[in-house]
Structure formats: structure tokens, C-alpha cells
Amino acid sequence: MVKPWIEILRKHGAADAAALPARKAALLQDGIESIADDSGNAVYVRSLQESNGVVYAIVRDAGRRSLLALGPAAFDSPFEAPLQKVEGYHAQLIAPTAAHTAGLHQLFGFTRPLSLRDRRTTVGMGDRLGRATPGHLRAARNYALAPVLAQQSIRELEFTGRTFADVVADASFAVFQEGYSGGYGADGDHLKTIEAIDNALAVHMPMITLDLTEVMRPEVADWPHSKINAGFAALSADFQARVESEYAGRNFNLDSDTVVRISAKEARLCAVMYGPALDFSQVVNDHLKQKTGNAYDLEISIDETTTPTLPSHHLFIASELQRRGVTVNSLAPRFIGEFQKAIDYIGDIAEFEKQLIVHCRIAEHFGMYKISVHSGSDKFSVYPHVGRHSGGRLHLKTAGTSWLESLRVIAACEPAFYRTIHRKAFEYFPEARKQYHITADIDAIAEVGSKNDVELPAFLDDPNCRQLLHISYGGLLRDPEIRDRFFALLHTHDEMYYGYLQRHFDNHMRLLGVAAAQG
Known part of the structure; x- marks a missing residue:
């Protein structure tokens, strides 16, 4: 039943496509975000758009939210919904679901997620409910940042019974509801396989957070020297030679105040610990390039371990990724201290800041990628340090x-x-x-x-x-x-x-x- 929303639009002079831009601007200038009747039916003002003489808007009643399409005559539509004739108008009421995402993207390109590789500050605003994104956008529009709205992991999808397609649909229609045209990202979070990555790419998620947990070998850190040497000897001769010549016993001067040293033992340990993960990162990067051209944001996640990422290890990883041609948009180290869910940072803040500075200098030196902070919500005590030392070149990931x-x-x-x-x-x-x-x-x-x-x-x-x-x-x-x-x-x-x-x-x-x- 679309009649109540037609009456609301008529009352406010917003049912006519030609007059819509001026009416919308006037309503927003008066601070009116929604127009409604006495029965709780409402139209979100920022969602009012016109395309080919048809007015589109997100509308709500007591139980649901929908996309309304309203024209003075029959019109072609990319949506599979019945065309009704009401009050002299032709109208469609479209469910904001995955089945209709492609049509929305076709009509209004700003609702489609895109690569944010060129954006300095990005914030992951994961929405496990499919209901939070309008609130995220009302915050995001006030800051010099790009939001990553459609962000979910396989674990989250399993727990909530959603799919990547659902996540992108919810974000896309929320972007339309809020009239947000500043560009946003979509993140297939903590993915570990090519199959999972392809599932995310299939619904236009340009950001892939590659979780290397299952191809890293953190146990190597506890091996005796003899076992590390044996593991190193099993690597390819070319890789061994490069590790010995380019890392073992070397100092890396990142700036006048920051020097990172990698001992011979540590160089071999890094080669054994991270070698398979580096190989897989290259495979994934090549796959993303083949699938998307260059429209992807690859985040390397090494944070899902029990021990912190030493700056020397970060440097080894960053250098090897650069050598292998991996286009790193952001990298998530496992920081010292505890980044637990939903609460503030636990640990020595002075030591965290000291190591953070080096992590940020490494990121600048090896490709100017963003430092990514996972489980990043509510870490209020360390935010000033993260913002200052990264120079705003960062990705903050939140959800819960x-x-x-x-x-x-x-x-x-x-x-x-x-x-x-x-x-x-x-x-x-x-x-x-x-x-x-x-x-x-x-x-x-x-x-x-x-x-x-x-x-x-x-x-x-x-x-x-x-x-x-x-x-x-x-x-x-x-x-x-x-x-x-x-x-x-x-x-x-x-x-x-x-x-x-x-x-x-x-x-x-x-x-x-x-x-x-x-x-």
C-alpha cells in the first residue's frame, strides 16, 4: 500500500521529479530529515532522488523499510516488483534486499562500494544487524574519512545467518537512505581461501582482508636455533641467498631517528615463519588483479596470533611483499598489549606508543600503506597516539x-x-x-x-x-x-x-x- 507515502510527498511538494531538487534542498536547509504523517508513515528526505522522471525514496511504516519508485506514467524499472497505479501515479514498492541491489547500483552509482586505496583515513564500521549503517554515516559525513560499511567476516556471517550479498545490500540501501555520495568500501573480512575471496568479489566487495593465520608458522618463534636452521635449509636456494644477503645482520634506517636491525638468526626465523604466508599473499594479489584489474584494496592481517609482531618482523614482511609486487593497501600487525573486544586497550601505553612509531615508519618506507587496527573500537586511551603517529594514514576496524x-x-x-x-x-x-x-x-x-x-x-x-x-x-x-x-x-x-x-x-x-x- 503506497498511498500514504504518495500523500506525504504531495503535501511537501516532493512527488514531482522536476521540482524535487529544490524541495529536497529546502527541507534539509530547514533541518528536516524525514517527512511523516500521523500514522507513523515516513519518507527519509536525504534519500529523495530523481532518475528519468521517476522519484525514488526510502520510506518506512511501523514494520518495515522499503524503496518507493513513483512516476507520472508507466516506467521501465530494473526492479522485479509489481507496478501499481495509485492516485494518478505509477508506483513500485521495492524490498531493500540482495535481489534488488544490482538495480539500485545501476540507477544510482554512488550506492555501489568502491576501492578506497587513495583515501588516507578509512574506518571499518561493521554492521552485524544490517540496521546500523545510517547511524555510521551520520557520524562519517562530518569527518575527513571514508567509511567501510559492508564489513563482515565468515564467522560473523555464520553467527548471524547472513551472506556477503545481504551485507552489501543492507549497506547499499542505507547509503541511499542517507543520500551519502562520498564513496564507501566493502570488506570481506578475515578471509583465508581463494573460494571465500571469490564469494566476496562476486557481490562487489573491493576490500579483502587476507587472514594469514593458517599459512603463518608462529610456532617457529619457539624453535631452537638448530631447528630454525634446518627449516631454513629446506627453503629454495634463491630465497635463502636473498635472506642472507639482504636481511641477515643488517640495519635498516627508516628515518633519522628510526633504525631497525635484523640479526642473522632473526632473518632465518622470519623466512621460515612467514615464507608460506608471503607466497600465498602473492597468489592472492595476482588473483585479485586478474579479477578486478586494479580496483581492489588488499589488507594483510597478521594480528590473529598470540605473540606481538616485532617491528623487525613487520619490516621483513613489508619488504618481501614489496619485492613480490603485492599491492598492500593496509597491514594489521599484532600490537603489543591487548586489543580485546569492546573494551579499552590493556597494556603499557608508553611501550605501545614506542613500537607503534616504528610500525608507522615501516609502513611509510615500504609503500605508504595504512596501518590497520583490528578490534579497534573503544580503544580510547591509545587513539591519540594512533592518530598522531600514523599521520592519519590508518584503517580502524570496528563491528561489535x-x-x-x-x-x-x-x-x-x-x-x-x-x-x-x-x-x-x-x-x-x-x-x-x-x-x-x-x-x-x-x-x-x-x-x-x-x-x-x-x-x-x-x-x-x-x-x-x-x-x-x-x-x-x-x-x-x-x-x-x-x-x-x-x-x-x-x-x-x-x-x-x-x-x-x-x-x-x-x-x-x-x-x-x-x-x-x-x-
């Missing part, structure tokens, strides 16, 4: 923090339902903990029954509870008692959710020192 902000909305607006979610999180925690490294003490979390309703949002500020709720999302979102009601309530309170997200990411960007957007 946006899920937690959705629970903050539930706690504030639906306290009884929050209590149900809270208690069920304890049930799902033991299984979820097998997938994530955290140190939460869940026994230290106050009993939810001991708190009155107005105190419930404070649970989202308790580090132990944040980690409990953060990693239990998979079980909670699959729970039949939770799932449908959760999404229905989030739809009802979507503007509050967007506001919470904007405030939360404003805090991140401010401490990182990201410059304000120009114009």
Missing part, C-alpha cells in the same frame, strides 16, 4: 561496538526485554568464548535483578558485561525468543539507535584526531 549500542537502546526503551537478553547472554557465553580471546570476569557482573530499570543502560559501560554481550551475539540473534522482537523494537527506535551510534563514533574520531569534513 555497534551491536552493543543497539542493546543500549533496548535497555533504555524496553527494560524487561533487555533483562531477558542479559540473562540469556550468560547461557550463550561458554560456547561463544571458544571463538574469542577475552578476559571478562562474568562473575563480577552485578545481578540484573538487583538493578532498577533506569540503571540498566549502565551495564553497557561495564567492561565485563560489554564483553559478555559482545561475544554472545550469535546465540542471541538466533534465539527465537529474541530475534524477531529485537529487530522489531530496533525498527521502532531506529532514530535513537542512529543517534547513539553517531555520538559513539564521534568519540572515536575526535580522539583519533580525524579532521572535520570540508564543505
Whole structure:
């Protein structure tokens, strides 16, 4: 039933394609982000667009969000939805799903993700729910950054029952809803195989985060010298010769204040530890180039290990990637200290800063790629150092923090339902903990029954509870008692959710020192 939205558009002079640009500009100038009737039907003003005499907009009612297409006569459409004749107009109501993403991209190119290799500061704003992106964009548009909106890992997809196609669809329609034309990325996160990479590329995800966990050999760090030498002797003669001549016992002067030395033993250790990962990185890079031309952003992830990435190891990896012709857009070391989910940095901040400086100088020296910070949300104590020493050439990766902000909305607006979610999180925690490294003490979390309703949002500020709720999302979102009601309530309170997200990411960007957007 499209009649209510037609009436809203007519009332505000926005149903006519020719008059639309001026009406849209006037509404936004008056600070009007949505136009609505008394029954809760609304049109998002920033989404108003015109193409070939047809008006397009994202509309909502009490239960759903859709794309409305409205013309004065029958029109050709890339969407498979019935064409209705209502109130003298021809209209389509299109579900914002993966089946219609290609049509949206065809009509409005700004909704398609693109390579962000030329953007200095990028921020991964993962949306596990498919509902957070408008809030992300309301923060992002105020800063000199490019958002990576469609960012999900295989693990996240399995836990939420989504596909890469779903993730790109949700981001694309949210970009249209917010009228965001500044360009955004899409990240197939922590992928380990060519097959998984191809699945991401098939739905136009230009960024691939290559997780090298399964081809690295971190156990080599604990080998005796004799075993390292034996492993080194098994490598190709050419690689051995290059390692001995170009790395063993050498000092690398990165600038007047930064020197990295690689001993002979360490050079051999790096060759054995990282050799297979470097080979696979080259295979993946060549595959991406063959598949996309040059429109891809390859991130090398070496952070999923138990030991920090020494600056000398980072230098060896960066130098070898450059030699092999791998186009590195960003690289994620395993930093010293703890970058745990949903909470601030744990560790010696002075030592972190000292090593961070060297990591940033290595990135500048070997290709000016971005330093990537994984599990990057809520690390407020180290953000000023990350922003300053990277010079803003960085990629920050977040996801779970946006899920937690959705629970903050539930706690504030639906306290009884929050209590149900809270208690069920304890049930799902033991299984979820097998997938994530955290140190939460869940026994230290106050009993939810001991708190009155107005105190419930404070649970989202308790580090132990944040980690409990953060990693239990998979079980909670699959729970039949939770799932449908959760999404229905989030739809009802979507503007509050967007506001919470904007405030939360404003805090991140401010401490990182990201410059304000120009114009």
C-alpha cells in the first residue's frame, strides 16, 4: 500500500521529479530529515532522488523499510516488483534486499562500494544487524574519512545467518537512505581461501582482508636455533641467498631517528615463519588483479596470533611483499598489549606508543600503506597516539561496538526485554568464548535483578558485561525468543539507535584526531 507515502510527498511538494531538487534542498536547509504523517508513515528526505522522471525514496511504516519508485506514467524499472497505479501515479514498492541491489547500483552509482586505496583515513564500521549503517554515516559525513560499511567476516556471517550479498545490500540501501555520495568500501573480512575471496568479489566487495593465520608458522618463534636452521635449509636456494644477503645482520634506517636491525638468526626465523604466508599473499594479489584489474584494496592481517609482531618482523614482511609486487593497501600487525573486544586497550601505553612509531615508519618506507587496527573500537586511551603517529594514514576496524549500542537502546526503551537478553547472554557465553580471546570476569557482573530499570543502560559501560554481550551475539540473534522482537523494537527506535551510534563514533574520531569534513 503506497498511498500514504504518495500523500506525504504531495503535501511537501516532493512527488514531482522536476521540482524535487529544490524541495529536497529546502527541507534539509530547514533541518528536516524525514517527512511523516500521523500514522507513523515516513519518507527519509536525504534519500529523495530523481532518475528519468521517476522519484525514488526510502520510506518506512511501523514494520518495515522499503524503496518507493513513483512516476507520472508507466516506467521501465530494473526492479522485479509489481507496478501499481495509485492516485494518478505509477508506483513500485521495492524490498531493500540482495535481489534488488544490482538495480539500485545501476540507477544510482554512488550506492555501489568502491576501492578506497587513495583515501588516507578509512574506518571499518561493521554492521552485524544490517540496521546500523545510517547511524555510521551520520557520524562519517562530518569527518575527513571514508567509511567501510559492508564489513563482515565468515564467522560473523555464520553467527548471524547472513551472506556477503545481504551485507552489501543492507549497506547499499542505507547509503541511499542517507543520500551519502562520498564513496564507501566493502570488506570481506578475515578471509583465508581463494573460494571465500571469490564469494566476496562476486557481490562487489573491493576490500579483502587476507587472514594469514593458517599459512603463518608462529610456532617457529619457539624453535631452537638448530631447528630454525634446518627449516631454513629446506627453503629454495634463491630465497635463502636473498635472506642472507639482504636481511641477515643488517640495519635498516627508516628515518633519522628510526633504525631497525635484523640479526642473522632473526632473518632465518622470519623466512621460515612467514615464507608460506608471503607466497600465498602473492597468489592472492595476482588473483585479485586478474579479477578486478586494479580496483581492489588488499589488507594483510597478521594480528590473529598470540605473540606481538616485532617491528623487525613487520619490516621483513613489508619488504618481501614489496619485492613480490603485492599491492598492500593496509597491514594489521599484532600490537603489543591487548586489543580485546569492546573494551579499552590493556597494556603499557608508553611501550605501545614506542613500537607503534616504528610500525608507522615501516609502513611509510615500504609503500605508504595504512596501518590497520583490528578490534579497534573503544580503544580510547591509545587513539591519540594512533592518530598522531600514523599521520592519519590508518584503517580502524570496528563491528561489535555497534551491536552493543543497539542493546543500549533496548535497555533504555524496553527494560524487561533487555533483562531477558542479559540473562540469556550468560547461557550463550561458554560456547561463544571458544571463538574469542577475552578476559571478562562474568562473575563480577552485578545481578540484573538487583538493578532498577533506569540503571540498566549502565551495564553497557561495564567492561565485563560489554564483553559478555559482545561475544554472545550469535546465540542471541538466533534465539527465537529474541530475534524477531529485537529487530522489531530496533525498527521502532531506529532514530535513537542512529543517534547513539553517531555520538559513539564521534568519540572515536575526535580522539583519533580525524579532521572535520570540508564543505
